[in-house]
Amino acid sequence: MASGVAELIASIDAVADPEAAAILTRFFQVKPGGYGEGDRMIGVKLSTIRALIKPYVRAGWPLPELERALASPIHEHRLAILALLAERAIRAAKPRTADPDESRALYELYLRNTRFVNNWDLVDCSAAPVVGGYLEHRPRDVLRTLVASPDRWERRIALVATHWFIRRGESADIYDLAARVLTDREDLIHKAAGWMLREAGKRVDADELLGFLDANAARMPRTMLRYSIEHLPADVRARYLAARRGC
Template sequence: MQLLDEIDAAGDPAVAVALTKYFKVEPGSYGYGDRFVGVKLSTIRGLLKPYLRAAIPLAELERALASPIHEHRLAILCLLAGRASRNPAERPEIYALYLRSTPSINNWDLVDCSAAEIVGGHLLDKPRDILTTLVRSESLWERRIALVATHWFIRRGQSADIYALAAEVLDDPEDLIHKAAGWMLREAGKRVSEPELTAFLDRYAAAMPRTMLRYSIERLTPEQRKHYRDLR
């Protein structure tokens, strides 16, 4: 695919080294085994512009999403997210493609650039049981997809899902899940209802992982932040 060739041509070995450190590819870390050519997201978004309205078959994009190169997958996911937002008629097929491809959506940036637009966008007017299934998955990335997908709802004034899902991950072993849950809780408090957030914190703050709590209370007053930290 021409887009992937352009990404390869833009690669910088020094950037690739930096990205491997940033995305934790060493043995035992969450990004182990991933490969980078050294292209930053800002550059990828620039390369994507001519392709955002191109009629590339979804089957071709799905094949490209299996690439072992991180930036290839990032570009395809950004492209799919853009198409899902621009073309609601395509959302069901993109959503199905996405769920088939979760083994390739295997780092936090890949999730964060796509889950809200693709999963959240598709489910906005539909039952959302799949989010509970995903948040209970053994896959770290499927759990993060469930949490980040709620950003689409939160931006439209709906916060019930994130409170239900955040309660599911209080004992999750992964810091990346704590960060995602805290981020979405913070957004729900900011965009929908601070009293809803504080009611959740009143119930769960003492049991919340420190990272989740820290992210969730960032926009509260200093006095409120101290109160909830002191509950742990």
């Protein structure tokens, strides 16, 4: 590992907290049968990690070095590398600092390493800028491939990636993808889909969300429905919940 990356990893290890690790281990279900089974927590919060990576965002470390670090068995190491990749992706997408080659390289690195993006916090801090940012002006067929994956984290990556589009006024992709996971058995997928639907209704077009709910509320997973209607008026929420109960 290169000295700069090693320095970052060492700074994370230096603030490890065993008591916090025990809490995070439970929170992220790092237990036999849990969705985070087999992971290792050392007890460093994302807010702390964001502060630690800040001096390195413009360091320009070679991507192969970051890719090697992403294979760490320590959750917080992977979280730091993904947060750093996300910051670089945001910078590569800005008009004043645009770097299409960097954007593509980050995207390709990410997709060949999804096995290390294996918990919801890892997905949520990185999928929108790295995947969504690259695909903003490109075909998005890969999202349909990811959302059909047997891997829950790849399905969540597809859904969360649409946040990039939603924040820029585009909502077609999330409605298409959400329809494809109506029968998904994973609560973490229901949460991600509902979250993105809520954001689409809030940021793009409330009537479009209502149209989707009119067509699908009765068969939506309960968690997805509750997340998606969270910002709607109380009477509207009640109507959709009643439709769900009456199915």
